Amino acid sequence: MQCLRATLCRRATRHLFASKPLARDFTIAIDGPAASGKSSTARAVALELGFGYIDSGSIYRCATLLALRHDITDISAGAPDLIDLINKASVDIKFQPQSTRSAPNLITGRLPVPDVRILLNDEDVSEEIRKPDVNRLVAKVASDGGVRSAVLGIQRALARAAETRSKSVVGKEGVSSVPGGVVMDGRDIGTTIFPNAELKIYLDASAMARAIRRWDEMNSSLKRAKPPAVPATAENTPAEYPSVEDIARELEERDYADINRQHSPLRIAKDAIVIDNTSMTFEQQVYSIADLARDRMGLERKHDDL
Template identity: 40%
Template sequence: MASLTAILPKSSIFKIAIDGPAASGKSTTARHVAHRLGFTYIDSGAMYRAITLKALRRNIQFESPSEMPHIINLANTSKIHFATTTPIGGSGNDNTPQTIVYLDDEDVSADIRTMNVSRNVSFVAALPEVRKAMLAKQRRYANSTDIDGVVMDGRDIGTAVLPDAQVKIFLTAITNVRAMRRYEQLKKKEKELVVYEEILRDIEKRDKADLERKVSPLRKAIDAVVLDTTTLSLSEIVGKIIEMTNNMKSDAVQLSGINSSLNESTIQTQI
């Protein structure tokens, strides 16, 4: 199959938007899809976590109105970029692409996944000025990639960040399953004691905040495909998204061929 960039103009890079609530499997799924397709992966949630981490390090009080300008300034001035490691083969974690998150050139991949950051990130993400700053960065990343496409995950990618995405996915799962996934994830990374009930309450709180925030709330795009990951395996989810993407790319190739034939016919008619 011909490269999609040979069919679409450079400004129309193939885009996949994956949205969903906390711990629905967005990041893991998006990383695997991007790796399989050779696309760029952008973790939008990690960007908000990075700003939250920086604010925590500076002892900013999130509930204080006087601190809001400082958080907004961090969002506007901080340098955030990503790098994805290539799987080394085999099974398990060895075969999972890992995303390295850099904040001002420091690897903060582990630091942004702590419970302390998780407890406060919804507050930072709800600030309109912060979302505006992140939106500009996310779109710039998506449109500056020099390969065939981009996969971005978050909570408002298909509705606000990349409304022109050719493939839109909304992942979901029942709350206790999402909490258990996050519990197992944090048990491996956290040095402090991890309590399942606390994680469940945190996810319920984040769901409420994400759904009720005034700017870019969590919601499914009208044209998004819903995948319930409660009982689906990672390979099944990734396979479904790859299939949708390949079908869309195939349709684009066929449409390009039809347009070329029509153009040739028009030229011959004019002659």
């Protein structure tokens, strides 16, 4: 198990990260709109390559959960109380590569998706940060410049702590030892967090495909928490969970907010490779990204048959 921990304060964040982006052995930045499959894909790519993994979006969700728990709903004023809470918070990301949890039902890939548990101040909030109330507020929280500055420090600190073990690999010139790297997903990883990442991917999908994935994710989380008497369907989903159509509308609103926000808006980096996975299998998108990384590291490709 790999455990990444960041406990930050304003002063330490400014001292460590204000001057320049951190350099990694090999960094893969995966950006894209909400529910485009960034997280599951990034985890599987990290597993495939033996890299560390940082769930960037979960940090904003933790910030949103802090806002909800402290009744902070007015983010327009800069939310100094929320920023103070973020700076004092500890965030743990526990990446479990040996997990055999299946991929979301919408995508038919057979690859295991490593499990990731998110701890906020030592409390496992992995399910709570995916609930509808967090979904509805996270875009507003993430659009605040002060919040983004605080989270930026956490993101880079977690990447700094990511494990990058050397390993023996078969390259174009025989067997050699190469350092590891880190995979991070989000909305501004390739444009703001790691603008010098060795590989930048922009993962996209249609709004309806993303809505179905999000609906499936919500119901999978519900079943893990409390198995229902009958399988969940669109007709018997609990009232607190919205319909696929409602989710699609929420995602379109989130897209608009992410693209038009003042600070670090959602953009396709100039040197990013765009992958539309609406009609791709999970395996295809994971293996294609992994082989793109191998190409840039000078290693042998493994999945030219796809």
